[in-house]
Amino acid sequence: GAVVSQHPSRVICKSGTSVKIECRSLDFQATTMFWYRQFPKKSLMLMATSNEGSKATYEQGVEKDKFLINHASLTLSTLTVTSAHPEDSSFYICSAMDGSVNTEAFFGQGTRLTVV
Amino acid sequence: GESVGLHLPTLSVQEGDNSIINCAYSNSASDYFIWYKQESGKGPQFIIDIRSNMDKRQGQRVTVLLNKTVKHLSLQIAATQPGDSAVYFCAENISGAGSYQLTFGKGTKLSVIP
Numbered sequence: 001g002a003v004v005s006q007h008p009s010r011v012i013c014k015s016g017t018s019v020k021i022e023c024r025s026l027d028f029q030a031t032t033m034f035w036y037r038q039f040p041k042k043s044l045m046l047m048a049t050s051n052e053g054s055k056a057t058y059e060q061g062v063e064k065d066k067f068l069i070n071h072a073s074l075t076l077s078t079l080t081v082t083s084a085h086p087e088d089s090s091f092y093i094c095s096a097m098d099g100s101v102n103t104e105a106f107f108g109q110g111t112r113l114t115v116v
Numbered sequence: 117g118e119s120v121g122l123h124l125p126t127l128s129v130q131e132g133d134n135s136i137i138n139c140a141y142s143n144s145a146s147d148y149f150i151w152y153k154q155e156s157g158k159g160p161q162f163i164i165d166i167r168s169n170m171d172k173r174q175g176q177r178v179t180v181l182l183n184k185t186v187k188h189l190s191l192q193i194a195a196t197q198p199g200d201s202a203v204y205f206c207a208e209n210i211s212g213a214g215s216y217q218l219t220f221g222k223g224t225k226l227s228v229i230p
Contacts, residue, residue, distance in 0.1 A: 006159070032216060041124050043205060043220045044160070093159050097216045105216055107152075107159035 002028045004096045006108030013084055013115055021079045021111045023094030029074035030096035034105065035067070038091040050077045084115040124203060126225045135193040135228075139206035139221045144187060146208035150218070151180060151191045153202045160205060163191070167211075193226075201228045 003026040013019050023033055032051055036044040048069050050056045056069035066088075068080040077096075081088050091112050095105040129135045141149065147168035152160035166173045166180045166189075173180050179192040189206050203225045207218040 004159075034217070043222050046217060046219075049217060091157075095159075095218075104150075104162060104165070105218065107161070110157070110159045112157065 002026075002096075002098055002104075002106045004030075004094065004106045004108045006094055006111055008111060009109060010112045011114070013113070015085055015115055016083055018080055018082045019084055019113060021081075021092055021094075021113075023077045023079070023096065023108050025075045025096045025098075025106070028096075028098040030077070030098065031074065032097045033071055033077040034095045034097075035069060035077075035079050036093045036095070038093060038110075040091075044093060047079075081113065084113070086115045089113055089115045124223050124225045126227060128227045128229060129196050130229050131196060131198060133196055135191075135196045135200070135226060137191045137193075137204050137224045137226065139189040139191075139224075141187050141189055141206065141208045141221065142219070143208060143210065144184075145210050146219075148209040148211045149180070149182060149189050150207045150209070151178075151189075152205045152207060152220075153200075154205060154223075155202045163204075196226075196228050198228045198230055201226055 005024045007022045035047045038044050047062045048056045048058045050069050050071040052071045052074050058064045071077040093110045094108045097105045150165040151163040154160045164175045164178050164180050166182050171182050177194045181190045203223045205223045206221040
């Protein structure tokens with residue numbers, strides 16, 4: 001299947017700093033990418049939908065100024081957690097949809113963010 | 117056995133036995149369903165999908181059953197192996213809604229006893 005690469009896999013940052021997470025589709029063009037957050041022993045919660053060349057659509061309760069999403073190309077979307085705080089510590093996962101095969105989303109390996 | 121509480125529901129199965137993982141979905145308008153496997157510290161992996169015009173679909177060692185009447189989905193894993201130990205999520209989508217947003221279920225942790 002198609003490959004989605006997420007980087008970094010783990011990051012530890014100090015409170016108040018910003019962290020950028022990258023999501024790349026390696027062998028297909030992703031017209032749409034999704035960002036999820038997952039707390040321990042919990043399910044994936046959709047944070048936002050990112051469409052190439054346009055503004056991301058955020059789910060209710062997700063602060064768009066806190067979680068900046070950029071989808072500047074068909075193979076790359078980034079999530080920047082701004083002014084991170086310990087409560088932002090979580091597992092962040094992206095998925096990408098191949099616009100030519102409209103039935104499957106491929107997931108990245110996730111990023112474990114720890115804010116200290 | 118199966119337990120439900122503050123933690124993920126857990127299903128413990130003896131190696132070689134069949135596993136059945138259940139999922140109740142929420143939206144009667146959903147017409148596309150996927151099962152994902154998530155190993156610790158990793159992203160979800162696609163296992164099998166099914167559309168609402170079907171009630172059963174088989175893959176390699178896995179079968180998905182869909183009961184639209186009661187909004188219930190199940191995943192059957194034949195001859196369960198230790199490598200099947202993971203958390204399994206069902207996800208639903210409304211394909212005609214113009215997006216590919218998935219709504220994930222709560223997940224079930226499968227533990228395979230060697």
